[in-house]
Amino acid sequence: MTDEIVFYTNPMSRGRIVRWMLEEVGQPYRTVVVDYAGMKSPDYLAINPMGKVPAITHGGVVVTECAAVCAYLADAFSDAGLAPATDAPLRGLYYRWMFFAAGPVEAAVTAKSLGQLPPAEKAAMVGYGSFDQVVDGLEHALDRNPWLLGEQFTAADVYVGSQIAWGLMFKSLPARPAFQAYAERIASRPAAVRARAIDDALVAEAKAEEG
Missing domain, CATH: 1.20.1050.10 (Glutathione S-transferase Yfyf (Class Pi); Chain A, domain 2)
Structure with a gap:
């Protein structure tokens, strides 16, 4: 089991929400860019049977759905102050x-x-x-x-x-x-500015490779 955060995304998807959340949290993470064909591959379907991004893995836990990932990260890294305490009004x-x-x-x-x-x-x-x-x-x-x-x-x-x-x-x-x-x-x-810059660079890189 590893505590590494692995972030599965595509820069032209809802994964941009989770990228921003990860930047707000401030913890190191590893990005795996998944193209649209790859989302239906057996390896990725083992992570998310819906065949969609984003998803994260962390400490043996798989979390999908943007709202769930944001809530999970806020609680897993509570020092970032991105959620009220569980007993707070x-x-x-x-x-x-x-x-x-x-x-x-x-x-x-x-x-x-x-x-x-x-x-x-x-x-x-x-x-x-x-x-x-x-x-x-x-x-x-x-x-x-x-x-x-x-x-x-x-x-x-x-x-x-x-x-x-x-x-x-x-x-x-x-x-x-x-x-x-x-x-x-x-x-x-x-954090939002950083996240946009990272994803925009990935989009530009993909377009350059296509060209």
Whole structure:
């Protein structure tokens, strides 16, 4: 068993979220870039049967799904201060917004992008209700404080912030002032800057090899 963090990713994927989280944690890690064909290889399917990145291995543990990886790393390396203590009052709020983004936000944005939002009379059948309810709920979390937990930046901001930044970039979320200001704050974090530079360099390298 090894305590090495091995990070399986592709720089043109949700792996960029976990890269940012790893940079926030500040622990050494080894990157394994997996191309899209390689995600379906037997070796990688043994790590993640879904055949998707990102994934990490650490101390014999395999963790997939971006929100889960962010939460795991925050707890595994608690000295980084990226999650409230398990007995802290803010722990509930931390869980709330982390899982709100992984559930209702992800589902509603995907459904809207695919033109598959339910009609109003069927909205009660889906966990997110309506797209507008999700967007309003997300805005409510951001319209009073710099971060989701107030003054404390956490792994929830890494995950939720990534969702919002991509939503603004791809116009799958409305450009509300609260979202735009939040996206600017997260983009300026040193760890986010480092993570983007690493992944952008990998993208440029891959394009150069193709050319």
